[in-house]
């Protein structure tokens with residue numbers, strides 16, 4: 669059995685038609701091993717977000733397969749996709765999808781409640797503290813800043829300990845200290861709990877926390893570096909701009 673948590677095979681995603689056609693992903697094949705941490709980098713518009721959306725089942729490729737735990741999710745119907753997102757795949761995206769009528773605490777535990785699990789209150793408290801929301805557990809999204817709402821979404825995604833966690837610029841809107849804490853949480857998810865993390869980032873420092881960095885250009889993976897230094901990443905990005 670292969671040990672890929674997620675495997676993309678020849679994934680192509682094209683937006684628009686005719687003159688406005690954009691190939692966001694072109695025949696991308698890449699595997700994410702169980703218990704690995706991958707950073708995805710590349711210029712604006714290179715297809716990073718599209719890669720995450722297709723890999724997590726939020727978007728459907730035009731061609732190719734996306735296997736999560738061996739099953740091709742591009743063939744899933746809405747119901748199977750909903751179950752996948754509830755049980756196996758966590759997403760930290762800019763669109764937070766928090767429930768406005770629920771508090772930060774309630775938002776964090778909601779997916780677990782829906783899955784019929786009984787949330788451990790001390791873990792909810794600990795996670796909210798680590799993302800810098802101690803004292804704001806009872807606030808509703810409208811009472812929180814954009815960055816704070818994103819942190820609730822981060823805590824929510826981590827709380828369910830999904831097998832795979834996709835994060836699109838999770839530290840982009842955060843202050844340095846909270847950004848470090850979020851990266852530590854992602855690293856811990858991999859090292860302590862064997863989860864698989866795939867993170868899009870523009871920040872070379874953040875990417876050094878990953879085991880491997882993929883570089884995208886024009887919808888293709890053009891390079892892969894194992895455990896690179898920030899300098900190596902900077903040079904790689906600089907040379908392609």
Ligand SMILES: Nc1ncnc2c1ncn2[C@@H]1O[C@H](COP(=O)(O)OP(=O)(O)OP(=O)(O)O)[C@@H](O)[C@H]1O
Pocket residue numbers: 683684690691692710711712713714715716717718719
């Ligand atoms: N819904 C959409 N409709 C049309 N074109 C889209 C859509 N989403 C993305 N694209 C196009 O596909 C290409 C890849 O976009 P994507 O968001 O994946 O890039 P990215 O590398 O994540 O960029 P950024 O770093 O700016 O977030 C871009 O040219 C973008 O304009």
